[in-house]
Amino acid sequence: MINIDTPEKIDKMKNGLNNLAKGMLRPIARKYDEAEHEYPQELEVFRSMSVMGKKPKKNGDESKAKPVDDGEFKVGQNLGTVVSVEEMCWGDAALLLSLPNAGLGNAAIAAVATEEQLERFGSKWASMAITEPSSGSDSGSIQASAELDGEEWVLNGEKIFVTCADRCDVAVVWARVKGVEGSSAIKSFIVEKGTPGFKLEHLEHKLGIRASDTGTFVLNNCRIPKTNLLGGDSEKKKKTEGFKGVMKTFDNTRPMVAAMAVGVARAAIDFTREKMEEAGIKIDYSANPNNVSSVLKEFYMMEANLEAMRLLTWRAAWMADNEEENTLEASMSKAKAGRYGTLITQKCCELLGPMGYSRKYLAEKWMRDSKIMDIFEGTGQIQHLIIARNILKLTRNELK
C-alpha cells in the first residue's frame, strides 16, 4: 500500500541523529574545512558506531535487511542508512566521510568478504580504490593489473581520488586479472598499508569536502597474499563477485550519495530560513506563490525540490530493502539530488547575500561541499545515461 507519511520511528531516529550532528559535527565543520586533511580527533568516539549502517556481518547471515512483515514497521537497512546519512551531512558531509572505520571499502568488505577476511579486516578502516587517471566514469576500463605468482598476487597501477587514503588501514583495490578477458577480469583486492610497493603518493586539494583525505595510491609490484582476493575464490561467491557484483552495490550507494546531497541542501535551506525569519520575512504555506516576494517564492521552490529529492531517495532505498530491482530509481535519486543539491546551495548563497559569500558562515562551504554529490559515485551525466538506457530499453552500444 502506498503510505509515505514519515513513520514515527524515522522521525525519532532523525531527531536523535540530528542532535548528534548538531552537537558533534557542526561545531568542528569550519575547523576541519580549513585544516584540510588533518584527522578530526573528535570523531574517535564514532569508531565503534555504525552510523552508516555498515556493521560487518557474519558470512552467511542472510537476515540482513528485508523487513519482516509482522504488521509492525521496521526501518530497513537501506532506508535507515539514507535517513542517517541525511542527518549527518546536515551536520557536515566531509566529516561523515571521515568517520573512522566507515569507508566505502568497509561496505564492500561487509558485503562480500569471507569469514577469514572478516576476521582479519572486519575491524580495520578500509578505503575503496577504483578510479584511475584515465578511468573515471568508465570503471570497466581500469588498467591496474593483478597477476597470480604462486601464493601471492602482484599488483601494479595507479589509483586516484581515494577517499580516506591517508587514514585508512587497508584499501580495497580494483584491478584487472592478467590473462582474463572482459569485465569479469576485474576483481577487488585487499591491500594493507605498509605492504612494500604500496605507496600513498599525495593528497588532493579540493573545492569542498576538504576534511576528507582524498589521495592517490601507487602500486609497484605490490605483493599481497592470495587470500586477499575480496570474497575469496570460491564458486558460491559468484553472485556478488566480479564487476557486475560491484556495479550492483551502486544500487545501494547511489541513494546514499543522494541522501548526502539532501542533507547538505537542507543545512543551507535551514540556515536561509533562520536568516529570513530574523529579517522578519514570514513563511506561510498558503498564499498564492505568485503573490509572495521573489525571495519567498524561490525559497518555497527550493523546499519543494528538497522534498522531491528526499522522496526519490527514500523510494530507492525502500526498494532495495524490499529486494525490488532499483537500478533505475537509484540513478533517478542521484541525478535529481546531485543536480538540485548543487542548485539549492548556490541559490541559498545568493539569497543570503554577504552572509552567503563570507567564510564567517557555513553557507559558502555547503555550496562547495554539495558539488561533489553530482560527481562521485557516478556523475549526473552517467546517472542520466543509466536512466535513459533503462526507460528506453537501449543497450550501451545504442546509447553511448
Next chain:
Amino acid sequence: MFGFSMSKEQKMVSREVSKLVKGLVSDSAHEMDENGEIPGDVIQKAWELGASVSSVPEEFGGHGMEDSPIESIIVLEELAYGDMAFAVAATSPSLFINPIRTMGTEDQKKKYLPLYCKETFNAATLALNEPHFGADVMSLKTTAARNGKSYVINGSKCFVPLADQAGHMLVAASVDGENNLFIVARDNPGLTIGEREKNLGCYALPTFEVELKDCSVDENDRLGGSEGCDYTLFIQKTRVAMAAMAAGIARASYEFAKEYAKGRVQFGEPIVNRQSVAFMLAEMAYEVDSIRLMAQKAASELAAGKDVSRSSYLAKMYAGEMAMKVTDFGVQIMGGHGYIREYPVERYYRNARGISILEGMAIV
C-alpha cells in the same frame, strides 16, 4: 504501514480507471478539444466508476467506503492522463459533494447529497477562483454579509466548471475576513452565469464567469452551519488533487514523446539514440515520478490526519512548475510535429499551464 508500492486493491483501481480512460478518451481527446465539448455519454461512463461518491454514506446514495486520499490521487492521475478537461468535468460534482460530506451539517448532507449521488451524472460545481490581478483563494474578494437569517453574497468568480448545467454550486466568500463556503442554487436570482470562457487550455471543459450580486442565501446554507467550515483544509485537499492531475498530464506527455522519439529517424538512426534527446526523456521520467511522490506524500499525511499545509502547498507548487517543464520538453522533443495540433503534446503543454494558475479544479 510505510511503503512506496501500490497494494493489490490500489493496483486494481489504477488499472480499472486506466482501462476506462483508454476506451473513452484516448482516441477522442483531440476531437473533444477541437469541438470544445465532452459528449454526455463519456461523462456518464466515467461517472459510473463511482469515484466521486464512493465515500458518501449509503443512506445518501453513495457507497459508504472509507475516505481514501491515496485512491483519489490514483484515480485523478489516470483520468488526467487521458485528458485534463475530461478529468475535471467528470469529477466536478466532487467539488460540491466532498466538502458537504466532510464538513456539512446533517441537514445539509440530507438535503443535498442525494441530489448528486445518483446513478446518472448530475452536475454540481464550485465557484472559487476570482478574475482579478493577484487573485488568491486564501484572501477572497467575494464577501458574504449577514442579513437577518440570511447571507448576502457579492463578488465575481471565474473558471467555474460546468456552471451552466450545475444545479448547485459551492461559492467561496469571506464573512468578516473569514473564508467560507456557501451552497447556492443556480436559480438564485442574485446569481448570473456569464458567457462561456475561452481559455488557453482545456478547450473541452466548459467554464464560466459567475457574478454574485446581492445574492441572498439562507443561513442554513453556510457550509458547516453557524460554525462555518475548515476552508483551509478544503483548499489543501484541492491542491493535492491538482498535483495528482499534473502527474497524469506530465506522464502523458513523457510517454508520447518517448514513443515518438524511438520511432523518429534522422541522420540514419532514431533520435532517441542521441544523448541530447535521451537525457531530456530521463529528466522527464524522474520529474513525473517526483510530482507523483509529492502528491502521494501530501495524500499520505492527509490520510494520517496530519497537518498538510506545507506538503499540499509544496506539492501543488512543484507540480505546477514541473508539469510545465515536462510538457515543454514533450513539445520540444517532437520539434515541429510537437507544435501541430494533430499531436497531443501541444494540448498537454497548454493544459499544464493551468495547474499552477487554477485552484480547486478537483479534490481528494
